[in-house]
Amino acid sequence: MTASDDDLAAGGGLLHRRTLLRGGVLAGGLGAAFAARAADGIGEGSPETMRVPGAPFSGYGVPAHWRGDIKRSIGAVPDRPGTGASRTPLERLEGTITPAGLHYERHHNGIPDIDPAAHTLIVHGLVKQPLVFSLDALLRYPMHSRAAFVECAGNSGGMIAPQPAQTTAGGLHGLVSCSEWTGVPLSLLLDEAGVDPRATWLLAEGGDAAGMSRSVPLWKCRDDAMIALYQNGEPIRPEQGFPMRLLLPGFQGNMNVKWLRRLKLTVGPTFTKDETSRYTELMPDGKAREFMVEMGVKSVITRPSFGLNMQGPGLYEISGLAWSGAGKIAKVEVSADGGKSWAQAALNGPVQDKALTRFRLPWRWQGAPSLLLSRATDEHGNVQPKRADWLAQYAPGQAYQFNAIAAWQVEAGGGIKHAYA
Ligand SMILES: Nc1nc2c(c(=O)[nH]1)N[C@H]1C(S)=C(S)[C@@H](COP(=O)(O)O)O[C@H]1N2
Ligand SMILES: [Mo]
Numbered sequence: 001m002t003a004s005d006d007d008l009a010a011g012g013g014l015l016h017r018r019t020l021l022r023g024g025v026l027a028g029g030l031g032a033a034f035a036a037r038a039a040d041g042i043g044e045g046s047p048e049t050m051r052v053p054g055a056p057f058s059g060y061g062v063p064a065h066w067r068g069d070i071k072r073s074i075g076a077v078p079d080r081p082g083t084g085a086s087r088t089p090l091e092r093l094e095g096t097i098t099p100a101g102l103h104y105e106r107h108h109n110g111i112p113d114i115d116p117a118a119h120t121l122i123v124h125g126l127v128k129q130p131l132v133f134s135l136d137a138l139l140r141y142p143m144h145s146r147a148a149f150v151e152c153a154g155n156s157g158g159m160i161a162p163q164p165a166q167t168t169a170g171g172l173h174g175l176v177s178c179s180e181w182t183g184v185p186l187s188l189l190l191d192e193a194g195v196d197p198r199a200t201w202l203l204a205e206g207g208d209a210a211g212m213s214r215s216v217p218l219w220k221c222r223d224d225a226m227i228a229l230y231q232n233g234e235p236i237r238p239e240q241g242f243p244m245r246l247l248l249p250g251f252q253g254n255m256n257v258k259w260l261r262r263l264k265l266t267v268g269p270t271f272t273k274d275e276t277s278r279y280t281e282l283m284p285d286g287k288a289r290e291f292m293v294e295m296g297v298k299s300v301i302t303r304p305s306f307g308l309n310m311q312g313p314g315l316y317e318i319s320g321l322a323w324s325g326a327g328k329i330a331k332v333e334v335s336a337d338g339g340k341s342w343a344q345a346a347l348n349g350p351v352q353d354k355a356l357t358r359f360r361l362p363w364r365w366q367g368a369p370s371l372l373l374s375r376a377t378d379e380h381g382n383v384q385p386k387r388a389d390w391l392a393q394y395a396p397g398q399a400y401q402f403n404a405i406a407a408w409q410v411e412a413g414g415g416i417k418h419a420y421a
Contacts, residue, residue, distance in 0.1 A: 009343035012336025013364040014318075017346040063099075067092075072102055073171055082110025085152065087174030090321065091305045096348075096356040097147070098177035100232050105239045106152050106175065108210035108274075112259055116243040119207065121227065125264035128194030135243050138227060141184040146226075147355035148249040149323050150256055151176035151295050153279055157399030159406065160391065164418040169305040172418065173406070176323070178356035179240075181247050182230035187222045189263075199265035203272070204246050207261035214255045215269035216248065217293070224249050224354075227260065250325030250354035251293045252401070254279060282395040295325030296403035297384055299332050299359070299376035310414035313367035318345070322357045324378035331377045332359040338371035338407070339421055345374070370410040373421050387420055 007019040036045030063070065070092045076084035085106040088098055098104075105111075116135045124130040155175035158165050165172065195218070202221060206212040216225070228236055228247040236242050241258030248255050254274065269275070269291065280290040299322035304310060322329045328351050333342040345359035359374070377383045390404035409419035 007362075009361075010335065010337070010341040012341075012368070012370045013366055014334060014336050014341075014343040015362040015364060017344060017361050019362045063101075070102070072104065073168075073174070080109075082107055085154075085175060087170050088177045089168070089170040090174050090176075090300065090302045091169040091308055093302075094319070094358075096178055096321070096358050097232060098179060100179065100234065100237050100240070103150075103177040103179065103231075103237070103240055104152065104175050106253060107208070107239075108212055109208055111238050112208045113238070114207060114243060114259055119243055119261070121244060121260060122262045123189055123193045123265075124262070125202070125266055126196035126199035127190075127265050128196065129192075131189070131193050133189070135229075138184055138229065138244070141188060143182050143229075144185055144226065145180055145182040145230075146224075146249070147178060147180050147352050148247060149176055149178040149354065149356050150247075150253050151323070151325075152253040153292075153295075153400045155253075156298075156402040156404075156406070159387065159402055159404065159420075160397070160399045164420050166306065166418055168307045169300055169302045171306075173300045175253070176321075176356070178323075179231045180233065181226060181228040181236075182233075183226040183228035183244070183247065186225040186227060186246075186263075189227070190221060190265075193265075195265055198267055201266050201269050203262075203264040203266055203270045204255070204257040204260060205262040205264075206241075206257045207259040210274075212254070212257055212274055213270070213272040214257060214275055215266070215272065215291075216246075216251075216255060217291075218265075220248055220251065220293070248293075250295055250327075252279060252295060255293060279400060281398045281400050283393075284395050286395070292401055295323075296401055297324035297326065297329075297376050297378040297382040298322065298403040299329075299374040299384060300406055301334070301372055301374050301408060304372070304410060304416055305408050306416050306418050309416060310365060310410060312414065313365055316363045316365055318361045318363050318372065320345075320359050320374050322347075322359055322374070322376040323355065324376070324380075324382060325354060326378050326380050326382055328353050328379045329357040329359075329376055330379045330381075332357075333375045333377075334359075334361045335373045335375075336363065336370045339373055339405075342375070365410070367412060369412050371419060371421060372408045372410060373405050375405050 009016040072086035152175035301320040345361040348358040387404040407421040
């Protein structure tokens, strides 16, 4: 059943990504209960669920109650329950699309309850013709669907701490989620309004109590920006910006303004409170880098990871997520020996532009301590940096857009700790 030594791709038992695990992971013997379980038809020995009728239909389904513990972890500001963030439990999910109810949330002043019939989107400023769109009007425009991740600029920022925090993959990196978004390409609305040639940026404003506002370069608005109205096929959730949000694939989460109400074409950036008090990075020479709009190339092993202990030596699949704000993932390498040797993981296609990509690699764990790492490269040749190299780019304490290589220490007993490589 086990792969042969010919299948070894790197140290620590990493197998070639195309290794066929013939016979499976657990080829156990057939016990006495097997005959009853394998009997044809419904009879005395059939499970209870085959002998009584099942539950009725429901208007809107919910996840299996057996898995009711798969939840976002909430970190809100004390006394301000709508301010803070909740994180996607990455280590409990598979595939690449985040269920809407588990999409991470980041609200600066709670979730507004917006009446879609009363809401409008205004396009004004340096345009030939200012326009006001109702939701019904927007719903008549040609739409487009695409997968895209949204990632908070503060995601994984905890990894700047001197000691690795002992928490889950979601707890560390769960401010990223991926959905299939459907909406109206922003370029259509800009063409209709007629952009004045002097305009090179626009100001996007949300209709929440934070009045979250960000300046967006016009090239992005004309490239792949969208007024998103649907998320995974259903109307966008209140937490994600109902009735509409600005979707800027690959850009910092905060620029994807939720509850979008206004777009103002401007000569340059507006320097709003949200982009001067936050989202700039202090450099070692004391200067600040601003408008670092694009998220870096990154990957995280979600299984095995903290909280999901090993079940004894044997075959496992290492599974994780990779993404880049610049485009598609080109490759992900995995190491089981702390970076001494690397094997290339399989990318579970289709690999999509600025969307989460699942990577997989078979691993024969022999019960020895192993330091698991993953390193992603995108189609433009951007490579995930080492933690020390990432930290050296900026002044001490900077944490936005942290995309360094993350590590899990698998201990001899099968426990898993967060570690730095
Ligand atoms: N109007 C408005 N838009 C907003 C925010 C907000 O508080 N208000 N938070 C921003 C931040 S910081 C992030 S990371 C993303 C989070 O999007 P999500 O809650 O759909 O995951 O929305 C951004 N858009
Ligand atoms: Mo954010």
